[in-house]
Every structure is written in C-alpha cells, then in structure tokens.
Amino acid sequence: MKMKNVSITEVNADNWYSCCELTLAHEQQSYMEPNAVSIAQSKFETSLRPYAICADGQTVGFLMFNSVPEELDAYWIYRIMVDRAYQGQGIGKAATKLMLTEMADSFGAKKVIVGYHPENAGAHQLYASLGFEDHGHRFGKEMAVMKQLPD
Template structure:
C-alpha cells in the first residue's frame, strides 16, 4: 500500500477533522480540530495528512523548533479507526522521520504519549524510540536518535 504524507490544506483540513479514533483511544489524543487550531497560532508546527492510495487515513503534526530534551517533538500521530492495524502508522512514522532528518542540527526526535497507550508504546519501540524514563504529567516521552 502506497503511504504518503501531504500538507494539510484548505481542501483537506475538514476531512482531517472528521477522522476518528476508537472509543478506547479518545482520551489519549487531542482532537484533530484542536491540533489544526494550535498550528494556526504556533508557526513552528507542521501538519501532515496521511494518505493511503489517495485516501485520507490519518493526521500528524510536529515541531520545527527544538524543545524539551533538546529534541524536535512529534505532537500528534493518529490513524482513523477504520484503517488501524494495517501498518499505516508505522509507515507514516518512517516517512516522517525521513522528513524530520532535514531539520537543522537534528540529533533527537521525541514523542510523548499517554502512559496507558500500549499501542503507541509498541509502535514507537519497534521504530527504535528508547524510553529513558522521561515523564511529563500523564505522558511519557521516548527518544529516537540519529
């Protein structure tokens, strides 16, 4: 399956807002409409729509400025509930890591997620993110280093 990351635009932002998580996942992420609004006020945030074979299936957002742990942070990754479990999230993250390697002086990518989100934990672990024990409230942060 061909996975692509495309910009969030006037043509697809509403469809990004309509993407859904499973009931169990809804407490783990902010709604996409919140993320899109946040990016409107924080110019360092970059949004991407995840497409599989020209169908919008997910959303992600990352920061282009270094933050805590001296890393660039991935703020959001979500795949619509109807498309989960097919490797889309893993492939989207691989593409995102390639894109983020182009950021200035990148050495570390950080992603935070809810402590109870075992699906996210397994995904990031498989991709090579390492848990060094960093915690921010109800979230843990894991790091990917180049």
C-alpha cells in the first residue's frame, strides 16, 4: 500500500531488524514496548499483524494490529510508532490511514479501537484528528478510543 511517499508493508525477513532499531524520544519510551517485543509477540499470537512504516523506501516506523475482533467487538491497534528522527512530518497519520484501510479491506473491520496512556498528547492528537472518539472505555492505565469505519 502507498499513500504519497508513505507506505506500509508486512514485517518480513528483509525489514524486521530495521524495525527493531527504531527509537522513540526519551519521554515517549514509557508508553510502549520495544518493537522487538511486539514482533516476538506476533509470532505467538498469530492474529497480530506487524507492519513496517516506510517513507521514501526507508523504514521509519512500526505498527501492529489484530486481524480478529477482541474486546468491545472491535479490531484493536496494538502499536504505532514513528522513529524520533521522523516525527512531526505527517508519517504517523498517513500510516494510520493506510492501516485502517488494510484492516477494513483485508479483515472486514468495521469498528477499530486503540488504547493509549491519557498523558500521551501526541497519540491523543493523532487519533482525534482521524475521528477516533472517547466513549469512556478504560483498560488499566490506558484509555481506549474508537472509530467506526465506513462500509
């Protein structure tokens, strides 16, 4: 899939290590597990789909979602991150749009949820700009926001 110069591609033998080398800003590190942990998790929870985010052909981010509905009868986004050197360029938003299209087209997702720490202002801004809404769902320390996808 491609949107402008941003694309997403399934994690594979050619890009998995590049995904593991990506880093977040220091203040963001407490918000999510390292990409290597997520990739390992996907090998044991086989409904998880890990993807590399590329811009101009270079791996600049990572995302992962579940390909089957879970809590609240929704498809969940597990991870989305853009390397600290590439943040603030619209890559995360473009990749999220591509991911939502992939979730709908390949897996029939109609309702998508993502959980994040309430103090993660960047995540809040991103998901709100994409039409995710807070319906008061909380899971541990995370809030969960929801988006209905068009038919």
